[in-house]
Every structure is written in structure tokens, then in C-alpha cells.
Amino acid sequence: xxxxxxxxxxxxxxxxxxxxxxxxxxxxxxxxxxxxxxxxxxxxxxxxxxxxxxxxxxxxxxxxxxxxxxxxxxxxxxxxxxxxxxxxxxxxxxxxxxxxxxxxxxxxx
Amino acid sequence: xxxxxxxxxxxxxxxxxxxxxxxxxxxxxxxxxxxxxxxxxxxxxxxxxxxxxxxxxxxxxxxxxxxxxxxxxxxxxxxxxxxxxxxxxxxxxxxxxxxxxxxxxxxxxxxx
Numbered sequence: 382x383x384x385x386x387x388x389x390x391x392x393x394x395x396x397x398x399x400x401x402x403x404x405x406x407x408x409x410x411x412x413x414x415x416x417x418x419x420x421x422x423x424x425x426x427x428x429x430x431x432x433x434x435x436x437x438x439x440x441x442x443x444x445x446x447x448x449x450x451x452x453x454x455x456x457x458x459x460x461x462x463x464x465x466x467x468x469x470x471x472x473x474x475x476x477x478x479x480x481x482x483x484x485x486x487x488x489x490x
Numbered sequence: 491x492x493x494x495x496x497x498x499x500x501x502x503x504x505x506x507x508x509x510x511x512x513x514x515x516x517x518x519x520x521x522x523x524x525x526x527x528x529x530x531x532x533x534x535x536x537x538x539x540x541x542x543x544x545x546x547x548x549x550x551x552x553x554x555x556x557x558x559x560x561x562x563x564x565x566x567x568x569x570x571x572x573x574x575x576x577x578x579x580x581x582x583x584x585x586x587x588x589x590x591x592x593x594x595x596x597x598x599x600x601x602x
Contacts, residue, residue, distance in 0.1 A: 412588045423580060423593035424533075431588070468532070472588050476523075476546065480533040 385471050387481040393459055394489050400453050401484045403469035407450040412472040415443050415454045418483065419465050427454070427467075456486075464488045493517060496581050496594035503571050503601055511566045511597050513581030521584040522564040523591070524548075524556060526577040533580065539564055571601040 384406035393399040405413070412431040416424035428436055430445035430452060442455040454467055466483040473479060493516035503509050513522065524536040535548030537556040545556055553575060557565045568575055578598050582591040 414590055416591075421578065421596065421598070423595050424591075425593075426590035429590060470533075475587070476535070476538050476548070478535070478591070482530055482532040 385469065385479050385481045387467075387469055387484045389482070390485045390487070392487045392489060395459055395461060397459050398455065398457050399459060399486065400455050401467050401469075401486065403452045403454070403481055405450050405452070405469070405471040405479070405481075407447065409473040409477070410447065410450070410471055411474055413443075413445050413452045414470040414472065414478070415452075416468040416470065417465050418468055424468055459488050461488050461490065494581055494583055494592055494594035496579075496597050498597060499595060500598045501600070503599070505572055505601055507571050509568045509571055509599070511579055511581075511599070513564045513566070513594055514562050515583050515592075516562070517583070518561055519583045519585050520561065521586075522558070523582045523584070524554075524564070524566045525580045525582060526550070526575075527580060527596075528577050536566065536579075568599075568601075571599075573601045575599065576601045 387403045415427040417427050418424040428443040435444045440457045445452045466485050468483045470478050470480045495514050497512045520541050523538045525533045527533050534550050536554050539545050539558045542558050555567045578596050580596050581594040
């Protein structure tokens, strides 16, 4: 909704790499956040990008291309516990944080 | 971590009843927010507050009101609950303009 899109569901195998994409409307854009959310629980912050490029944090990395309105979250060495929803959120200034609907990731043994 | 606490965690209420959801935080951050989350719709902003005297409507404020009783407390009220207000409600705080949100545990509200 509100011009930020991500896939609804993805499936991957334990030990593999998965890339979750997020596209957003570029007007007024000031930063991109990724959150992890277990069903029915609070989202928790994973990463933040404001400049183009890759930010790496252990098994998780996030990439941003401002000109293309595109970001992805990369999860390496997938574990069963990574089965969760992943939310991207675009910051457009003042109070405007626009959340995507979330991607449900299923990790299979 | 901002130690954000929401009460109650679960609530079932009847149509037309008034209900209050409470949120408190321990770190003294200025920026507090109320969101609702519905399947397929993502998190949507109801109200936000940048200090005790500053209350602002978000994108879906109709049917809701808020009170910032103190810097640490931000309450959300449904004056006359209706079934389409059944949702998962989150309180959140931020430390600055372009910073991550710290969310409370959520309140699952069901209006029957």
C-alpha cells in the first residue's frame, strides 16, 4: 500500500541465500528501514539505508538504490528461525514512515 | 531499546463500548506513535505525538482519540468501538527524525 511494494510470500531452503525486494515511490524519500516481525509480535529493527549501496550486518545485508526506488534485504546461511515476516518502510520526512505489507518468509529443512 | 510497554495485550469488547489502550516507555523519548496492523495492509499510522503538548492525526485517525498524559505515556481510545477496528495495535517510539522505531508488544483487539 501507499506505493511501497514487496512480495507477499517467499520460500527458501535452510542454508541458502534469499533476497527480499522492496520498491517504493522516490518522491520525498529520505531513508529505508527493514524490520523483522514474528507473527503477532512487535517488529524489530534490522537495518537502515539512506545512501546508495550495501550495508552488511552479519548474515543480513541491505541494499539501496535511490535513483531506482529499490531496496533488498539479503539473508545468508538461512536458518529455520529466520521464518518470519520482513517489513520494509520508507521515510519521507517529518512523521511519514510508509510501511510495506510485509514478506512472509518460510525456511524449509 | 526503549522499553515500550502496552496494556492490555489482548482485549475483546462489544460494539459501541469505549476502550482505552495504554502505552508507556522508560527512556524519555519525545516521539510516540500509534499504529494498527491488518492482514494485507501493513502498519498504518493512527496518531503521533512529539511532546506532551503536540498531538497529530495520522492517516487513519477517524474513530480514535489519543492522550499524552506525560512524556512517557501515550494512550489510544476508541470512543465507540466498531467491528472493523478489530486489529493488532502497536505503540512505537523513535529517538529522532530519521531513526528506527521501537515497538511495544502489541494489543490484539477484537470488537464483536
